Amino acid sequence: MTHRPPPELIKFLKPYDREIQDLALKLRALVLAEMAPCYENIYDAYSAVAIGYGTSDRLRDGIFHIAVYSQHINLGFNDGATLDDPKGILLGAGNQIRHIKIKTPEDINRPEIRAYIRRARKKAIAEARKLGEPAPQKPAGVVSTVKAIYPKKRRPK
Numbered sequence: 001m002t003h004r005p006p007p008e009l010i011k012f013l014k015p016y017d018r019e020i021q022d023l024a025l026k027l028r029a030l031v032l033a034e035m036a037p038c039y040e041n042i043y044d045a046y047s048a049v050a051i052g053y054g055t056s057d058r059l060r061d062g063i064f065h066i067a068v069y070s071q072h073i074n075l076g077f078n079d080g081a082t083l084d085d086p087k088g089i090l091l092g093a094g095n096q097i098r099h100i101k102i103k104t105p106e107d108i109n110r111p112e113i114r115a116y117i118r119r120a121r122k123k124a125i126a127e128a129r130k131l132g133e134p135a136p137q138k139p140a141g142v143v144s145t146v147k148a149i150y151p152k153k154r155r156p157k
Contacts (some may be wrong), residue, residue, distance in 0.1 A: 006144045009042050016068060040052070041059070048069050054124075070155055074100070078097060080098025090116075
């Protein structure tokens with residue numbers, strides 16, 4: 001099943017080179033193929049266009065995100081610091097988030113990308129169960145919401 005990108009997302013991606021726009025939309029399609037039905041939260045942020053994915057529209061329920069920059073895209077894992085990384089491909093040194101840098105369509109086609117997405121989703125759901133949280137209500141499809149538009153930008157014009 002394909003999930004058309006919301007018009008707002010297309011608008012937010014317009015300042016980027018065509019290759020970056022295409023890469024962002026291809027990565028989005030892959031994420032949704034693994035994650036849907038889900039919630040998609042779109043941010044037109046200061047230094048990147050960011051798209052978060054989770055089991056609700058709340059930021060705390062986010063599992064991973066896509067961050068679009070002028071030269072590459074990051075597939076970020078919100079709890080990546082504790083995510084198994086058997087291939088040693090997660091980047092970052094913070095307390096929580098790790099990411100995989102995507103620069104080419106070939107990067108998206110690496111089989112471990114899907115495996116990491118599945119692992120992160122499974123881990124997030126298992127941790128919610130451990131905390132006694134009720135199973136999230138699955139939406140009928142992909143619920144896309146524009147969460148924030150920042151007036152100042154530090155990215156392509």
